[in-house]
Amino acid sequence: MFKKFIPLVLAAALAIPGAALAQAKPTIKLGFAKCAHCLPMSLTPGLTSEANIEANAFNSGNDVLTALVSKSIDVAQITYLHYITALDRGFDVVAISGQVNGGSEILTAKGIDLKPNDWDGLKKLIAEYKAKDKPFRVAASRGNAQDIHMRGELMLHGIDPNKDIQFINIPNPSDHSAALQRGEVEMLCSVEPFASQIRLSGVGKNFALPYNQAAGNLTNLIVTRSDVIKNDPKGVQATVGAVVKLVDMLKTDRKSWVEVINKYTAMDATVANEALKNAFPDYAMHRKQAQAIAVMMKDLKYISKDVAADVDTHMDYSFLSAVTGKPKTALGY
Template structure:
């Protein structure tokens, strides 16, 4: 009898450790936003063998941050702006990796006659609107990187974003094209792939890439909470490892990136490929620039406090160092 079932028992014995390992896997819920440089986060589960990563898509970075601080998710892809905003509000957030930068573009509506990067002409046009008693309307998604990129760029070129223009908040970037088409705004700073969609459809035209202000082209950060680090340190390390592998993959092979943009936005490959011209995979965490962003956000009255001194404490390079084998001084510190 035993001989009859011996092969089966042996098979079960061999499979059981694997089943046990699978059942014992740590799990991480990871949130990411709907934009060209955020969407590759959907691929992170493919790069983690020891931790089960559940990648969850949200409409915006604001929604992702809300989910993180309310403990609905464990790890979040947000922006440097969200990171500083969270510190200003006293939230428990810890940055653990970079991801992708870039993705911002300022565009004008069809009826606005401005040449690319002609800031003097923009200032004159805003003055004309003022003289006529009309507001010069500019739009972005409040709280997103593009919002702070444009505000900083306006201030840099002598345009007071709190007095000289009227900001319109359009929370979902997928609604930006329609706002331009309906003539609801004169200028907009949006995120890829929606920026490329706007240009390629003729709804608006390129004005500037807003990367001269303090934030430069910095966009995305991967953040978690201190309780997650305490309770799941190995899972956090595995997640950072997956992000690092993903970023390295994106640098050399963008086909999967194009496909994931198509999956989540239904935009075709031409728009996706165009969008990726304005995306820079980078897992470094740029500490000094983050501090400069914090100062700029205080100057713009975007946050109530200067939290630049707190940036150091809220950036944990240990996971990046462990995964890459590099000291933090080589990872953006």
């Protein structure tokens, strides 16, 4: 009886290492927002065999950042604006990859008679509203990239976003169209695919793509926390690898991108394809522009202190470099 038992014990012992290796596969909880540029992050679980990525959709980048800081998730897709805001608040965030840029558009309500990029006309119109003691109302989702793009662009053209206009915060971008339709705002800066939906439906019309300010067209960043990097570097590496594969895929495979937009927003292919005209996949992390964004946000009184120097200590290029085989100087440093 004892002799028969020994092979069973050995077999069990030999089986344990394999089971242990399977269990050792890291699990990463990843969060992303519901915008055209962000939604492809839902595809990352199928782009790596080195980790179990659990991808979760949130209504906005603010919600994603909150989840990261509260340790509900391990990796977050947020924006450069969220990143700078987090540094200003002293949060533990480390940027590890870029993702997709662009996606912002300033639109006017149907009754506003302005041609695209007519900034002199806009200043004149704002002055006319002031003369009538009427506020010129401009909306965005505060805390999103579109908010800082819009504010920076206004300031660049001699319009003080804190004094010359009345800012209206509409937290959920899916509500932007209704606000324009109901006449609650004269202008707004929305995110894709909602911007394209507004334009194609005739609810609003294009005024400008706000990419001349310091942030340029920079939008999305992939960030994590220092404790995640310390405790699960393999999981972080696998996630960055999945993001790089995703970005490379998005440059040519618009069909999958359109399908994922439809899945999460129920918008049809016409709107989705229009939205992707304002999308620029890019896994680089643009350090100098991020510092310029920090300076602009301080000038706009969006943050309380200068955090440009903190950008250097809160960007980790090692994972991106390991995946791409490129030095950080070729990855936006």
